[in-house]
Amino acid sequence: MKKLLIFTLFATLIYACSQSGSENGSEKSSSESTTAAPSADGEKIYKTYCVTCHGLYGDMGASGAFNLQVSTLPVEERINVITNGRKAMTPFKELLSEDKIKAVAEYTMTLKK
Template identity: 50%
Template sequence: MHTKVSTVSILLLVYYLFIASCGQNAEPPASNSVASSSTPNGEAIYKKYCIACHGAIGDMGMSGAANLQQSQLPLEARIALIRDGRNMMTPFKGILSEEEIEAVAHYTMQLSQSN
């Protein structure tokens, strides 16, 4: 009888450890989507999602895409435009997180400064 009780308590202990470690592992994937670091890489996002229309250095102009090297838009307006889209440009709010949109907007600011 004594051995049976301790087996049950060990099983319970293992069970609780399992639940606790699952809880810890479940948290990080919920908060980040693309990059494993906390700050998303704007350049990597640009190369993945924006090159098709804007080109590697921002001046390709595919499907009427604005020339990002000549863009005068301030950062906040770029964030809003990338989030909500405009005319032929698709909105990215369902594709990129808010942090990723900000990071890629920052990156486009560098494209227009390298002029």
């Protein structure tokens, strides 16, 4: 009888441990948020779509890309350039939402020296 009791205790313990373990593992998937800060989002977009021409710091100048470190263009104008393109620069209105264009335009303001 005593043996059975100990066995049951052990079984319960092991069961409890494995339960809490799997709970921790399945927590993560629900923490995704769509309301990320615009600056962080803008940086990500810039690194995805813009570095090929403008470079990581805005001064690479591939395909005659404007040096964003010296650009004095206000953010509204940048939104316009990014949306509709200009000369060698491709328009992004098909690729990015208005919000994303705004976020990346704001990010380019931070490249200024």
